[in-house]
Amino acid sequence: MSDNNLLNAVAGFRDAMAAKDALAQTGSDFTEVKGAVAKTISQLHPKRLALTVTQIVEDTPSTKTLRVAASDSRLLPPFQAGQYINVFVQINGVETARPYAVASSPCERRYYDLTIKRAQGGFVSHHLLDAVQVGDSLQSSGPMGSFHHNPVFHGDDLVFLAGGSGSVPARSMLLNILHNDLPFNFQLIYANSFVDDVIYADELRQLASEHANFRLDEIISRPPAGFTGRSGRLTGEVLRELLGEQLDGKMFYICGPTPFNNNCLEQLLALGVKRRRIRIEANGAPKSPDQQAGWPQGVSLDDEVTISVRGKGSFTAKVGEPLLNSLERNGYGAENACRSGECSLCRIKLLSGAVFNPTEAHLRKSDRDFGWIYSCVAFPTEDIEILL
Amino acid sequence: MHSYDAVVIGAGNAGLTAATALQREGSKTLLLERHNIPGGCATSFVRGQFEFEVALHQLSGLGTPDKPFIMRKVFDSLGVLDKVEFVQEHSLYRLAVPGEIDVTLPASWSGLKRTLIELFPAEQAGIEAFLKLCETICLESFMTLPQARRAGSEDMLKKMCPHYVKYGFMSAKSVVDEHFQDPKLKSLISAYWLYLGVPPGEIPFPDLAVMIYAYAAFKPWHIKGGSQAMSNALVESFLEAGGEVRFNCGAEKILTDNGAVSGVQLETGEVVKCRTVVSNASPLMTFNELLDGQQPPLPVQQDFKSRRMGTSAFVIYLGLDCTPQELGITAASSFVYQTLSDEALYQRMGSLEAPLGGMLTCYNFEEPEAAPPGKSQVVLVCLQYGDVWNSVAPEDYAKTKYAFAEQLIDVIEQVYPKVRDYIEEVEVATPLTMMRYLNTPSGAIYGFRQSTEDSALLRERLDGVPGLYLASAWTGMGGFQPTYMAGESTARAALKYIKAQHTEVAHV
Ligand SMILES: Cc1cc2nc3c(=O)[nH]c(=O)nc-3n(C[C@H](O)[C@H](O)[C@H](O)COP(=O)(O)OP(=O)(O)OC[C@H]3O[C@@H](n4cnc5c(N)ncnc54)[C@H](O)[C@@H]3O)c2cc1C
Numbered sequence: 001m002s003d004n005n006l007l008n009a010v011a012g013f014r015d016a017m018a019a020k021d022a023l024a025q026t027g028s029d030f031t032e033v034k035g036a037v038a039k040t041i042s043q044l045h046p047k048r049l050a051l052t053v054t055q056i057v058e059d060t061p062s063t064k065t066l067r068v069a070a071s072d073s074r075l076l077p078p079f080q081a082g083q084y085i086n087v088f089v090q091i092n093g094v095e096t097a098r099p100y101a102v103a104s105s106p107c108e109r110r111y112y113d114l115t116i117k118r119a120q121g122g123f124v125s126h127h128l129l130d131a132v133q134v135g136d137s138l139q140s141s142g143p144m145g146s147f148h149h150n151p152v153f154h155g156d157d158l159v160f161l162a163g164g165s166g167s168v169p170a171r172s173m174l175l176n177i178l179h180n181d182l183p184f185n186f187q188l189i190y191a192n193s194f195v196d197d198v199i200y201a202d203e204l205r206q207l208a209s210e211h212a213n214f215r216l217d218e219i220i221s222r223p224p225a226g227f228t229g230r231s232g233r234l235t236g237e238v239l240r241e242l243l244g245e246q247l248d249g250k251m252f253y254i255c256g257p258t259p260f261n262n263n264c265l266e267q268l269l270a271l272g273v274k275r276r277r278i279r280i281e282a283n284g285a286p287k288s289p290d291q292q293a294g295w296p297q298g299v300s301l302d303d304e305v306t307i308s309v310r311g312k313g314s315f316t317a318k319v320g321e322p323l324l325n326s327l328e329r330n331g332y333g334a335e336n337a338c339r340s341g342e343c344s345l346c347r348i349k350l351l352s353g354a355v356f357n358p359t360e361a362h363l364r365k366s367d368r369d370f371g372w373i374y375s376c377v378a379f380p381t382e383d384i385e386i387l388l
Numbered sequence: 389m390h391s392y393d394a395v396v397i398g399a400g401n402a403g404l405t406a407a408t409a410l411q412r413e414g415s416k417t418l419l420l421e422r423h424n425i426p427g428g429c430a431t432s433f434v435r436g437q438f439e440f441e442v443a444l445h446q447l448s449g450l451g452t453p454d455k456p457f458i459m460r461k462v463f464d465s466l467g468v469l470d471k472v473e474f475v476q477e478h479s480l481y482r483l484a485v486p487g488e489i490d491v492t493l494p495a496s497w498s499g500l501k502r503t504l505i506e507l508f509p510a511e512q513a514g515i516e517a518f519l520k521l522c523e524t525i526c527l528e529s530f531m532t533l534p535q536a537r538r539a540g541s542e543d544m545l546k547k548m549c550p551h552y553v554k555y556g557f558m559s560a561k562s563v564v565d566e567h568f569q570d571p572k573l574k575s576l577i578s579a580y581w582l583y584l585g586v587p588p589g590e591i592p593f594p595d596l597a598v599m600i601y602a603y604a605a606f607k608p609w610h611i612k613g614g615s616q617a618m619s620n621a622l623v624e625s626f627l628e629a630g631g632e633v634r635f636n637c638g639a640e641k642i643l644t645d646n647g648a649v650s651g652v653q654l655e656t657g658e659v660v661k662c663r664t665v666v667s668n669a670s671p672l673m674t675f676n677e678l679l680d681g682q683q684p685p686l687p688v689q690q691d692f693k694s695r696r697m698g699t700s701a702f703v704i705y706l707g708l709d710c711t712p713q714e715l716g717i718t719a720a721s722s723f724v725y726q727t728l729s730d731e732a733l734y735q736r737m738g739s740l741e742a743p744l745g746g747m748l749t750c751y752n753f754e755e756p757e758a759a760p761p762g763k764s765q766v767v768l769v770c771l772q773y774g775d776v777w778n779s780v781a782p783e784d785y786a787k788t789k790y791a792f793a794e795q796l797i798d799v800i801e802q803v804y805p806k807v808r809d810y811i812e813e814v815e816v817a818t819p820l821t822m823m824r825y826l827n828t829p830s831g832a833i834y835g836f837r838q839s840t841e842d843s844a845l846l847r848e849r850l851d852g853v854p855g856l857y858l859a860s861a862w863t864g865m866g867g868f869q870p871t872y873m874a875g876e877s878t879a880r881a882a883l884k885y886i887k888a889q890h891t892e893v894a895h896v
């Protein structure tokens with residue numbers, strides 16, 4: 001240090017130098033923490049999990065539960081009941097992925113249960129239901145998402161409105177409460193179209209009969225002849241009856257198909273529930289983005305546009321297909337997890353042309369300003385060029 | 389194989405300014421970032437209707453348009469000054485220690501003096517002398533000290549920097565004690581130490597003086613759209629200049645040939661060629677893990693031994709369903725303590741016991757667009773050294789994090805009692821969250837512990853591997869202004885090296 005001597009004239013400099021040298025006597029070169037950061041992070045938030053399917057249970061005619069364990073037989077990362085993992089698959093040469101909520105209890109870390117319902121016109125759900133066998137390997141993201149009980153403000157009076165496979169995260173939340181003896185009331189209002197659609201039916205009914213703090217209300221929208229249970233739609237009136245008068249302090253979780261979610265939200269707000277007491281799980285890209293405000297006039301979901309990937313090539317796609325999907329079908333891709341416009345992992349840059357960002361796209365203000373989009377929920381409404 | 393003049397590892401503040409400066413000066417640059425978004429600390433995330441600022445509380449060094457300071461020049465030279473909008477904060481901070489003191493200091497050099505004298509009339513002489521000293525120390529540190537050092541003249545040093553010679557390596561505490569009697573005044577004037585995570589007794593006086601003077605005279609600022617807007621603007625400028633960026637792509641190895649940088653191996657396994665690397669990752673990661681097969685050079689090992697791990701942060705991001713007024717907010721930034729004792733506050737920063745103090749920032753107090761209409765974006769922070777989190781078992785992590793969050797909210801609620809009632813969104817970040825997003829040991833957010841012994845004036849640059857440059861909070865001071873500037877100045881050093889290499893090649 002050339003000017004060492006110079007700074008010696010500064011009061012306190014010598015002492016500081018001496019103190020620094022003293023630290024060097026007792027300090028370390030930090031080689032002992034080599035790898036510690038990567039290890040700590042991968043315990044809590046691994047980028048990828050290598051999984052093996054250990055068991056498959058048929059729940060209903062349209063659903064199966066796949067039990068997956070870590071391929072190296074270690075414990076899986078902890079998660080908060082309600083969270084999901086994104087399952088990566090390769091189908092006929094196309095690499096894609098879909099998020100699935102974990103159905104099992106967070107107390108159980110030897111496996112995760114994934115309950116898969118056949119999606120109409122689906123791609124990955126068919127594959128998981130029809131092609132995947134016990135012993136197969138799968139890859140996934142680590143557990144993600146903020147649809148879970150948050151003790152900081154959710155309180156202890158919880159109501160879960162589930163439609164169809166929306167009961168998956170509810171099951172994990174319920175098991176978590178029961179396993180840990182948490183002092184919560186948990187009410188599950190579970191709507192299905194048909195009686196043989198009800199996932200976990202026996203288990204849920206059994207638990208409801210055994211635990212005073214768990215209440216199960218089922219409702220079937222298309223009951224068979226002679227059905228004696230509750231049937232019809234979840235109207236405000238039905239909800240009022242099921243929930244009782246005292247709504248203050250309750251926390252509401254909604255998870256189901258988009259129309260179900262919208263209906264529940266509307267009814268709860270009409271009953272006077274504050275929006276801040278209602279959590280809605282993400283639900284993939286919208287099926288009818290053209291119904292949303294701001295959709296450009298004269299553009300139809302079936303129109304075709306050209307997608308150019310700078311420096312890499314181009315292909316034709318339908319306006320109504322989320323950009324990430326068409327990218328994947330054409331051999332491109334982007335990192336992703338929620339595929340619902342929430343996690344930001346699939347963020348890419350739009351260089352020219354326009355896409356429609358639906359309300360699902362939780363974009364940052366400056367991403368909007370500088371042309372960054374979430375490809376999982378972006379709909380190209382004209383020819384576009386993107387940067388991958 | 390792709391080939392670049394320079395590869396920049398990490399798109400934190402220093403990585404972004406380094407990459408932008410390199411590319412704008414004509415060096416073909418590849419910028420690598422492990423995450424899907426640029427910024428490192430300087431980022432934001434969306435929950436529900438809220439976009440949360442992750443790290444920027446008060447940007448320093450900007451000055452006003454008619455009294456500009458250095459950062460305007462830096463941003464201008466990087467091509468981003470017209471790509472972002474700045475929002476001025478009108479107060480430095482409110483300090484509230486229930487039962488002891490509750491004062492808001494204005495962001496104005498003359499107003500600060502007036503307020504302090506009004507509150508502590510008996511200490512007028514000390515206040516005037518102290519503030520004058522803060523101002524002169526700053527001017528000497530930035531203007532005359534570098535001149536005297538360049539000239540290598542002790543005479544010049546003594547003549548041109550008399551205050552620096554007297555106070556430059558004194559602790560902030562000793563200078564505060566020399567000027568003031570009242571412990572409340574002492575706490576009030578040194579409150580900014582909480583941004584550093586090292587108590588006044590262990591930081592050099594100029595570090596505190598610079599914060600007080602720079603924030604009061606040149607104002608504290610926010611950025612519209614948050615620090616993410618600046619990170620995005622820098623990427624935009626970098627791309628406009630022809631740069632190449634890859635997100636979700638970490639650097640695995642820095643490759644060398646005959647001891648000099650020769651390339652970088654990416655997370656994907658791909659190898660790119662380059663003779664220059666600017667690493668925005670911590671030097672510990674860079675030398676101990678990224679550098680291929682080599683021991684770090686001896687002076688680097690020696691330097692590491694005299695360092696200690698810096699502070700991380702515990703942060704609660706709150707989206708509240710009420711206005712700042714309903715919360716009782718009167719200034720964007722507040723410090724809330726339960727004690728006047730710096731030492732007691734500091735001791736707790738190393739434990740999971742209830743914190744004794746915290747900060748609250750309400751971003752939409754001065755910038756309404758920072759929250760949806762009628763709502764508030766409020767962030768609670770207490771600095772915390774990350775090591776205590778290493779002993780928390782993975783299965784206890786969530787529980788521990790929420791329990792600590794409750795304790796921090798308890799502290800803040802002594803002054804802002806309604807925070808819990810209005811929560812619409814909340815996200816809690818621990819030192820392990822910082823570790824995940826920054827890839828830093830112990831989740832450090834300002835690099836090494838910034839005590840007096842950490843001062844850059846006591847240290848050589850970390851070199852010894854030709855072509856390898858470091859730019860981050862670890863190589864100088866942490867914080868926004870210092871890291872933006874570190875990247876830019878490192879780029880200038882790297883550019884010289886790149887030019888020399890080109891000339892060499894041309895001569896062969
Ligand atoms: C909660 C919080 C509050 C803060 N408050 C303030 C404040 O009010 N005022 C202030 O001035 N400062 C504040 N800071 C600190 C300030 O933000 C930081 O000191 C500064 O931003 C650090 O910049 P950096 O350039 O060192 O990069 P960092 O932000 O540390 O970023 C490093 C980047 O490198 C990437 N990276 C690391 N390893 C690799 C690899 N191998 N390959 C590719 N990429 C890699 C990381 O992903 C990251 O993006 C705060 C920080 C936090 C977290």
Ligand code: FES
Pocket residue numbers: 335336337338339340341342343344345346347374375376377
């Ligand atoms: S994958 Fe989560 S936002 Fe697109």
